[in-house]
Amino acid sequence: MSLNIVLSTLNAKYIHTSLALRYLKAFSERDFPGIHIAEYTIKDPAMNIVSDLYSKRPDVVGFSCYIWNIEETIVVVNMLRKIMPDLTIVLGGPEVSYDTEYWMNRLPDVDYIVMGEGEETFHHLLTELRGSRALYSVFGLAYRKDDRVILNPPRPKVPLDELPTPHRFAEDVPSLANRVVYFETSRGCPFSCQFCLSSIEVGVRYFDIERTKSDLLYLIGAGAKLIKFVDRTFNIKREYALEMFDFLIQHHQGCVFQFEITADIMRPEVLDYLREHAPPGIFRFEIGVQSTNDLTNSLVKRRQNFAKLTRTVTMVKESGKIDQHLDLIAGLPEEDYGSFRKTFNDVFALGPEELQLGFLKMLRGTGMRHDADKYGYIYMDHAPYEILGNDILPFSDLVRIKRVEDVLEKYWNAHRMDHTVHYLIEREFTSAFDFFQQFGDYWEQQGWQKIGHQLEDLFTRLRSFLQHRGTEGLDVIEGLMKLDYFLNHKYKPRKIWWDFTLDKSRQASYLRLLAEQPQQVSDRFASLRIGEKELHKHVMIEVLPFRLDHYLATGELDRSGEQLLAVYFQPDAGAKPQTFTLALEAAGA
Secondary structure, eight states: OOOOEEEEEEESSTTOOOHHHHHHHHHHTTTSTTOEEEEEETTSOHHHHHHHHHHTOOSEEEEEOOTTTHHHHHHHHHHHHHHOTTOEEEEESTTTSSSHHHHHHHOTTOOEEEOSSOHHHHHHHHHHHHTTOOGGGOTTEEEEETTEEEEOOOOOOOOGGGSOOSSOOGGGGGGGGGSOEEEOSEEOOSOOOTTOGGGGSOSOEEOOHHHHHHHHHHHHHTTOOEEEEOOSOTTSSHHHHHHHHHHHHHHOTTOEEEEEEOGGGOOHHHHHHHHHHOOTTSEEEEEEEEOOOHHHHHHTTOOOOHHHHHHHHHHHHHHTSOEEEEEEEETOTTOOHHHHHHHHHHHHTTOOSEEEEEEOBOOTTOHHHHTGGGGTOEEOSSTTOBEEEOSSSOHHHHHHHHHHHHHHIIIIITOSOHHHHHHHHHHTSSSHHHHHHHHHHHHHHTTGGGSOOOHHHHHHHHHHHHHHTTOSOHHHHHHHHHHHHHHTOSSOOSOOSSOOOOOHHHHHHHHHHHHHOGGGTOHHHHHTOOOHHHHHHHEEEEEESSOHHHHHHHSOOOOSSOEEEEEEOOSSTTOOOEEEEEETTTTTO
16 A cells, blocks of 8 residues: 655744654655645644645644644644545654643644654654554554554654754755754754753764765755754764764855754863854854753753853954854743842853743743743643743843844844943943843834834834933934944935935035045045045045044943045945045144
């Protein structure tokens, strides 16, 4: 009996790809040829997903389930069961691998659940479905018998070198350049953080390094632009990490690689090697800090040396070659609002390119969920199981921190106003957290969370907030905001968010000055040889009430004279704008 098998999942975004489905297909396709992968997103209407799956006329559909897609997947499963009563529906993935009996009872439309690593179990299940249906023999499987839920014993871990590569499917090649390619060189985690599912799996297993290199060369050669390693701690073995970093440096061809690293165990010799040899921009590091509160870290069994972490993050930042994405979790045990404020400021001071502020989730199977009552946690009944408060962090404080997260994403992680935000945090607010908190509170008071925004709205809303709080020196801050606005554009912007200070005659005279005496600006500007006609077409100018060049060079504010800011938007597509300044009194203007 042949089976028409479809493997499916609902990704969080279109650019994501499911590594799990590709492992399942690779492992089973020799004995079950023609397995089809059908990926959707959680934003796709359920009717569209069901219609597409129905059109494939499957005998078996397997869904990969996670906290971000389980509820949407359930809707699809229920609809499929109604229109295809004979369809065999299988679930797998981390969300259903724990509390599996709960899921079997909650979801009567599901026939089977694969628990844990699924490659061997799913293949064995397909074999039994096609043959004698001896389901009791399929270790790692949950099924029903006489209205009872049966949970078979867990399956021993398959040696990783027995897993066929999931990266060589011809149908994936056309989209490699436009999707995130997920890649693992190992499975498991050496740490025991109680909020993380990885803490449940004991030990770390590695794929053969030569196979790993071969797969990477294939993906790079086939056009992959972003490869995200899903290893829980990529740098756990120094020699392995060094060899892989060196290999990727030699063969990257412009591809970008993102890793999860544990910063406080990063050896200085690895950092020195990266500083000396890594090309700028090809590596990104994701570092989970979560909290700088020692008691909190000890309660969740998280070993972390913040001094060593700081050293690593600082060395990486000073190299100027690797972007860093640092993660925080609000709501961990014994971390109240004040403690989290300190954690946030400790980590923001490290200057990461991105600071991800997340909220504790009580994942099924974790120690944190088991100990929830100990700390008075309340949390959502359904995925993503996010906390709603605990004994020392009430819901009202969580809501306020949510506002910090919203503004942080828009004004820091998006890097739309780096000069402005740096200035405000250093000179106008007690700390980074206080800036984002006060602005977030104001944002909500204005009802802006209910409406969208364009780029210029972000600038006018910040100005409104600063005016509301009576911020002094607003003319200087607006000058930096104007600079940031210009730097957000690759082409000369068609509109600005402020009232232009120059009338047409003054504007024309300044542009004539730039055309006739470019050396007064700088040799670099003169070397561009921009004629007056081109200046009108490709240059924006504005007068600032302080010496911008001195501030950018030293961080000191000099208001002794006005300066002309000239921004040249190069006609070449994609080129970054170039900025120039000219002291007006020096030019006799």
